[in-house]
Amino acid sequence: MEKLAIKGGCPVRSGKIYYGRQWVDEDDVQAVTKVLRGDFLTCGPKVEEMERNLEKYIGAKHAVAVSNGTAALHCACIAAGVGSGDEVITTPITFAASANCALYCGARPVFADINPETYNIDPESIRAHITDKTKAVIAVDFTGQVVDVEKIRAICDEYHLVFIEDAAHSIATKYNGKQVGSLADITTFSFHPVKTITGGEGGACITNNDEYYKKLVLAHTHGITHDESLMEGAPHEGPWYYEEIALGYNYRITDFQAALIISQMTKLDKFVSRRKEIVKRYNEAFSKIPEIIVQKEIPESDTCRHLYIIRLDLDKLTCSRKEFFDAMAAENVQCQIHYVPVYWFPYYQRLGYEMGSCPNAEEVYKGIMSIPLYPKLTDEDVEDVIHAVKKVVENYRK
Numbered sequence: 001m002e003k004l005a006i007k008g009g010c011p012v013r014s015g016k017i018y019y020g021r022q023w024v025d026e027d028d029v030q031a032v033t034k035v036l037r038g039d040f041l042t043c044g045p046k047v048e049e050m051e052r053n054l055e056k057y058i059g060a061k062h063a064v065a066v067s068n069g070t071a072a073l074h075c076a077c078i079a080a081g082v083g084s085g086d087e088v089i090t091t092p093i094t095f096a097a098s099a100n101c102a103l104y105c106g107a108r109p110v111f112a113d114i115n116p117e118t119y120n121i122d123p124e125s126i127r128a129h130i131t132d133k134t135k136a137v138i139a140v141d142f143t144g145q146v147v148d149v150e151k152i153r154a155i156c157d158e159y160h161l162v163f164i165e166d167a168a169h170s171i172a173t174k175y176n177g178k179q180v181g182s183l184a185d186i187t188t189f190s191f192h193p194v195k196t197i198t199g200g201e202g203g204a205c206i207t208n209n210d211e212y213y214k215k216l217v218l219a220h221t222h223g224i225t226h227d228e229s230l231m232e233g234a235p236h237e238g239p240w241y242y243e244e245i246a247l248g249y250n251y252r253i254t255d256f257q258a259a260l261i262i263s264q265m266t267k268l269d270k271f272v273s274r275r276k277e278i279v280k281r282y283n284e285a286f287s288k289i290p291e292i293i294v295q296k297e298i299p300e301s302d303t304c305r306h307l308y309i310i311r312l313d314l315d316k317l318t319c320s321r322k323e324f325f326d327a328m329a330a331e332n333v334q335c336q337i338h339y340v341p342v343y344w345f346p347y348y349q350r351l352g353y354e355m356g357s358c359p360n361a362e363e364v365y366k367g368i369m370s371i372p373l374y375p376k377l378t379d380e381d382v383e384d385v386i387h388a389v390k391k392v393v394e395n396y397r398k
């Protein structure tokens with residue numbers, strides 16, 4: 001048996017690799033600098049071009065580009081009419097923003113449990129948490145795999161809830177052949193550097209609904225309109241005149257970020273196929289290791305994975321997840337954990353959320369670990385990651 005690096009052995013590789021990394025090349029740099037040398041740094045033509053490109057790529061009616069994925073979620077909640085006293089159902093296995101956006105609106109996030117095999121929100125648990133205060137469901141396509149759209153749609157229709165899809169992980173994923181973004185009432189994307197395409201920061205809201213679209217536009221730019229047909233107050237006095245007709249925020253994206261995202265979108269197909277190749281190789285390797293549980297894929301989801309998660313079967317290992325994680329880091333494979341259940345955080349605990357309320361989520365959390373997945377990984381890197389996982393498993397096998 002190979003000696004673990006953490007115990008003084010030789011690491012499987014010399015340079016450290018991380019769970020995620022952006023891909024930015026010379027044409028991205030050119031696209032950004034061109035904007036910087038031009039007239040519009042914000043509110044210019046690149047933002048509109050990005051929106052039209054997203055609409056075309058997804059096959060949806062409206063895209064609104066915003067400053068980040070969290071802003072997109074906040075705007076989605078505003079457009080959905082989420083307000084004080086309402087409840088919004090989401091998953092605890094997500095980034096905190098998926099729940100925080102309900103709090104921004106004065107509503108209460110309610111956590112439904114996950115499916116222990118797909119790790120996505122369980123539609124039956126959504127149903128069990130519906131009250132007469134429930135206004136919306138924020139379903140997260142965790143790791144890039146799409147949620148059970150058909151069942152969630154049916155529940156939302158039955159109870160008149162707005163179906164918001166947090167697709168921060170799942171751009172380019174398809175559900176029964178349809179692009180993510182064309183499925184829910186409002187879909188949100190993030191373009192943070194660890195996500196599939198990036199603008200440094202950036203986000204977008206996608207909808208096919210004209211009413212939601214109008215509200216999304218207002219929400220992300222101060223509730224201010226220049227559109228005369230929407231004005232309701234003082235008479236239109238001149239070309240300077242605009243009105244604030246709702247409370248909004250400054251959640252605009254800059255033109256140079258939009259230019260980067262437009263440039264990244266031209267590489268999206270390439271990113272998708274490389275991510276799929278790596279996932280295929282990982283699945284093949286890890287499905288042969290009894291101590292590792294591979295995430296289940298639903299047949300409806302043609303998934304572009306943002307994260308690759310291995311789940312340790314800790315009953316079959318002599319180490320803790322922390323020891324496994326540290327051993328991987330010593331092999332120069334720096335993993336990450338996605339995510340601590342949101343309601344475990346002190347802020348949520350102070351709001352009165354109970355530990356133990358989503359048992360599947362808490363059980364899954366104990367064993368999960370995100371290993372490197374990004375298109376820049378070489379085949380050699382991928383084999384190093386597999387080698388490291390095998391090496392650590394062998395050393396801690398019961």
Ligand SMILES: *Cc1c(COP(=O)(O)O)cnc(C)c1O
Nearest residue numbers: 068069070095097168190191192
């Ligand atoms: C990244 C992420 C967000 C937030 O996006 P930002 O662009 O970082 O604000 C929201 N939800 C999920 C699931 C995410 O992974």
